Amino acid sequence: DTAVSQTPKYLVTQMGNDKSIKCEQNLGHDTMYWYKQDSKKFLKIMFSYNNKELIINETVPNRFSPKSPDKAHLNLHINSLELGDSAVYFCASSLTVPDTQYFGPGTRLTVL
């Protein structure tokens, strides 16, 4: 059973396109996160939702918009993709805010 799943695993697209990455967790957790891992392998948080409410919004271009239809899902929509958006995007979840975070397998986004 996959605890935190992401789709797609790989995404290759042209500059200027709009794309979405989906995340689902079946752990019954209240809090979900999106992280970006750049080419230097640094993981940085982008967003965090607790019970469908946005609680963290780091300095991320407003082309990135998270959407949480329910507690088990946190999708990431990206408008007008740019070359610099190429990275691996990880979704994670935790039972509550300070608990252990469980990560999905990542989505490798390549913008051409």
Place this chain on the structure above:
Amino acid sequence: KQEVTQIPAALSVPEGENLVLNCSFTDSAIYNLQWFRQDPGKGLTSLLLIQSSQREQTSGRLNASLDKSSGRSTLYIAASQPGDSATYLCAVRPMEYGNKLVFGAGTILRVKS
């Protein structure tokens, strides 16, 4: 601003050797510290979580210590195996922003058989 540094950036050891990975953080005001493992092309697997009030945690051949006052943590791996080869990431949860993790750049470990 919290910053996390991991040393060394890469490490190659023969099978069976005991090894230590180091993590340092600039602000001691943290809720906890977590060690993760990342395999190529895969997500992160949580290895150990140490609360700020704890000094160490153990799981199998892994032992993580935390010295909050000096801003340091170590991950000790006993009797290393080729299957331990991966990138090891250290992350702290700052008290100022308790709902996010601040990661180090990781240590790439290779255990040779």
